Amino acid sequence: VSNWEHVEQAPPDPIIGVTDAWRADPDPRKLNLGVGAYRTEEGKPYVLRAVREAETQMLADPASNHEYLPISGNADFCRLSRTLALGAGSAALQEGRVATVQALSGTGALRVGAEFLAQHLPASNPRVVYLPSPTWGNHKTIFAKAGFQVREYRYFDKASRGLDFGGMTADLSSAPPGAVLLLHACAHNPTGVDPSPEQWASLLQTTHDRQLLPFFDSAYQGFASGDLDADAASLRLFAASGMELVLAQSFAKNMGLYGERAGALSVVCRSKAVATRVESQLKLVIRPMYSNPPMHGAAIAARVMGDPRLNAMWKEELKGMADRIKAMRSALYRELTARNAPGDWSFVLKQIGMFSFTGMTRPQCELLVKKWHIHLTLDGRISMAGLSAATAPYLAEAIVDVVT
Numbered sequence: 001v002s003n004w005e006h007v008e009q010a011p012p013d014p015i016i017g018v019t020d021a022w023r024a025d026p027d028p029r030k031l032n033l034g035v036g037a038y039r040t041e042e043g044k045p046y047v048l049r050a051v052r053e054a055e056t057q058m059l060a061d062p063a064s065n066h067e068y069l070p071i072s073g074n075a076d077f078c079r080l081s082r083t084l085a086l087g088a089g090s091a092a093l094q095e096g097r098v099a100t101v102q103a104l105s106g107t108g109a110l111r112v113g114a115e116f117l118a119q120h121l122p123a124s125n126p127r128v129v130y131l132p133s134p135t136w137g138n139h140k141t142i143f144a145k146a147g148f149q150v151r152e153y154r155y156f157d158k159a160s161r162g163l164d165f166g167g168m169t170a171d172l173s174s175a176p177p178g179a180v181l182l183l184h185a186c187a188h189n190p191t192g193v194d195p196s197p198e199q200w201a202s203l204l205q206t207t208h209d210r211q212l213l214p215f216f217d218s219a220y221q222g223f224a225s226g227d228l229d230a231d232a233a234s235l236r237l238f239a240a241s242g243m244e245l246v247l248a249q250s251f252a253k254n255m256g257l258y259g260e261r262a263g264a265l266s267v268v269c270r271s272k273a274v275a276t277r278v279e280s281q282l283k284l285v286i287r288p289m290y291s292n293p294p295m296h297g298a299a300i301a302a303r304v305m306g307d308p309r310l311n312a313m314w315k316e317e318l319k320g321m322a323d324r325i326k327a328m329r330s331a332l333y334r335e336l337t338a339r340n341a342p343g344d345w346s347f348v349l350k351q352i353g354m355f356s357f358t359g360m361t362r363p364q365c366e367l368l369v370k371k372w373h374i375h376l377t378l379d380g381r382i383s384m385a386g387l388s389a390a391t392a393p394y395l396a397e398a399i400v401d402v403v404t
């Protein structure tokens, strides 16, 4: 008898399960709107030209090898990543008070960050993290596994399909001092709803007044608006205030490096001396988990960020991806309006980034899957990247059918 006879079948991952169901669906009209990855107009994965070229250069380099990276990863990648996020003019960077380590994409950065905080926040701070409601599903598990008590703050307003700013502010205003506040830097997943610049300024004040520790999750820099600097505005606003903060960066979306697991974790500290000690402790978190990170993706990203020509090419392609997603929002809105979809669907245009949170109910989503072969997460989130000019009318027809 097996030692694991008693082990129960775990439920499939709610997001990754969507793609499995789509794959198994034999209907030719099937659509995958669950996927959190960019697709071309033809529904194909997209490798950026800048990335291809960086890879070609790397392969041709006779000095390349497969040695280990240091525990903290590729140093150029770390430096370029934090500069990309904080901006070259950042005082924290100029003062050398940012500790950065390479991470296994955004997920790994969040996990190492959470472990570091659990171990090294002052003993008097509560091990409490505030997450937006709703948020990317993995946030809860990552912080819970690291020993945090997970609490939610109001974020999405069902009625307006926009931000519940009043609720958010009220919830954060009653958070205990020293609690960690997780913020999506831009293109909030799953809602596509971001605070306005004025609201960010007010959130900074609340964060400061309540002495919360901001932890920015930046998984979509450049992917939301098409502009790397615009998408970093919230983070830079907080950093410019001089407060300490934590930042998880992913290059999955903005460089299309999904499976390469290229990411970075930065801790912005009060002083260079503190940052040096923090970095030494981050390494102690990493060493027993996976010793050191993989090279390939970080080397590509470092080349694309560091080479002026590849960098310019990247920015252009990033804009192209963001523009296609925006065009899909317009197309879907147009098709819905043309079919007299009940209610106000203008939120489709206002929401930002890869996802739109439609407010469709679970039974409506189930009907989309069963009757229309449109696969999505049952919370009503649709990936705009999975849509094309050719399929937008079909989606609109299906939505009107299930919501009417």
Ligand code: PMP
Binding pocket: 036, 104, 105, 106, 107, 108, 136, 184, 189, 217, 219, 249, 250, 251, 252, 258, 263
């Ligand atoms: N945070 C958010 C909000 C995300 O949407 C994602 C990707 N779905 C991630 C983090 C992490 O992704 P990855 O580990 O692939 O970088």
